[in-house]
Amino acid sequence: xxxxxxxxxxxxxxxxxxxxxxxxxxxxxxxxxxxxxxxxxxxxxxxxxxxxxxxxxxxxxxxxxxxxxxxxxxxxxxxxxxxxxxxxxxxxxxxxxxxxxxxxxxxxxxxxxxxxxxxxxxxxxxxxxxxxxxxxxxxxxxxxxxxxxxxxxxxxxxxxxxxxxxxxxxxxxxxxxxxxxxxxxxxxxxxxxxxxxxxxxxxxxxxxxxxxxxxxxxxxxxxxxxxxxxxxxxxxxx
Numbered sequence: 001x002x003x004x005x006x007x008x009x010x011x012x013x014x015x016x017x018x019x020x021x022x023x024x025x026x027x028x029x030x031x032x033x034x035x036x037x038x039x040x041x042x043x044x045x046x047x048x049x050x051x052x053x054x055x056x057x058x059x060x061x062x063x064x065x066x067x068x069x070x071x072x073x074x075x076x077x078x079x080x081x082x083x084x085x086x087x088x089x090x091x092x093x094x095x096x097x098x099x100x101x102x103x104x105x106x107x108x109x110x111x112x113x114x115x116x117x118x119x120x121x122x123x124x125x126x127x128x129x130x131x132x133x134x135x136x137x138x139x140x141x142x143x144x145x146x147x148x149x150x151x152x153x154x155x156x157x158x159x160x161x162x163x164x165x166x167x168x169x170x171x172x173x174x175x176x177x178x179x180x181x182x183x184x185x186x187x188x189x190x191x192x193x194x195x196x197x198x199x200x201x202x203x204x205x206x207x208x209x210x211x212x213x214x215x216x217x218x219x220x221x222x223x224x225x226x227x228x229x230x231x232x233x234x235x236x237x238x
Contacts, residue, residue, distance in 0.1 A: 023072040023093055025133040030215050031091055031124050032207075033077040035110075035117050037144035040082070041177055042104035047145060047198045054200030056099045061208040063095060070215050071095050077120055081113035082106035091124045110144060111152030114186070117142075118158060121168055136214060140170040141207065142187070143200075147179035156186040163188060173203060173232075180235045192235045199231035206232070 022029070034055075042048045055078075063071055076097045078088040083106030089098045121138045128135045162168050172187040174180055175195045183192050195203055209226045 022075075022127060022131050022133050025131050027069065027073045028134040028136060028215075029073045029075055029128060030136045030211060031075045031077070031121060031138040032211065033079065033091075033117050033120060033138065033140050035113050035140065035142040036078065036080045036102065037108060037110070037142075037146065038080040038082045038102050038104050038106075039108040039146060039149075040105050041145050044145070045176060045198050047175060047200075048102055048104040050198040050200045051143070052100070052102055054204040057201050058204035058208050059094060059097050059099055061205055062211060065208065065212045066094075066215065070212075073215055074211060075124065077117075077124075079113050079117055079120075081109045083109065085109050085113045085116055087116065087120070090120065107149040108144070108146050109150045110142070110148035110186075111150045111155040114140075114142065114152070114155040114159060118155075118162060118168070121162075125167070137166060138168045140168050141173060142170070143173045143175070143203075144183075145175045145177040147182040148186075152182075152186060159186065160188075174235070184235075184237070189235070189237045193228075194233045194235055196231040196233070199229065202229035202231045205229070 036051065038048065042051070062074060066074065072093050074094040075091040076089070076094050077091045078098065078100065080086045080088055080102060082104070088100050117140055121140065125135065125138065159170060163170060170187055170191060172183050172192045173195050174183060174192065175198055178194070180192060206226060206229050
């Protein structure tokens with residue numbers, strides 16, 4: 001278990017860097033982490049099976065749409081959270097991404113999961129710096145159908161600090177049952193989306209299509225002009 005730390009700095013524990021090699025370290029990398037709700041309610045509406053399918057489609061499309069060199073610069077990590085938090089995969093190139101068979105049970109330890117994700121992002125960025133690898137601001141996607149059942153206030157404050165200091169970009173995707181009022185306490189309200197009919201295939205196709213122009217850009221961070229699928233919608237602000 002990663003140690004807790006203050007959010008007002010890039011402090012990490014003694015496990016300074018993950019052990020995954022950085023491929024193509026002269027090219028600019030994009031780290032993308034998916035924080036996935038696998039609590040018991042994800043059995044409803046076949047959500048967990050749709051999530052598994054979406055992850056497979058994401059890997060296939062991202063590999064198909066990018067050159068071998070670009071694939072080496074797309075670093076993917078996966079975390080699941082229910083009654084426990086599990087790092088399914090630390091950051092690794094998209095071609096080596098695990099496509100897990102997730103199962104749903106238990107509660108919703110979202111606060112701990114977000115803290116773990118931020119730890120992993122911080123470690124990955126330090127590994128980039130240590131190897132001289134340029135990188136884009138990392139992306140964090142949290143997918144949930146509920147609300148945290150653990151403490152989340154400190155994780156929310158830390159996430160806000162990291163966003164304000166341009167250390168990551170985060171998004172929350174809520175499916176049926178998501179408590180959007182609580183999500184607005186954690187995420188930037190402008191970065192929260194709803195998802196109809198558990199359309200995880202449409203969602204992950206959108207994420208894949210958004211990554212491609214970023215990773216293939218030569219200078220800076222380009223604006224991503226990708227059509228949002230009809231199953232995604234913005235949440236009215238409270």
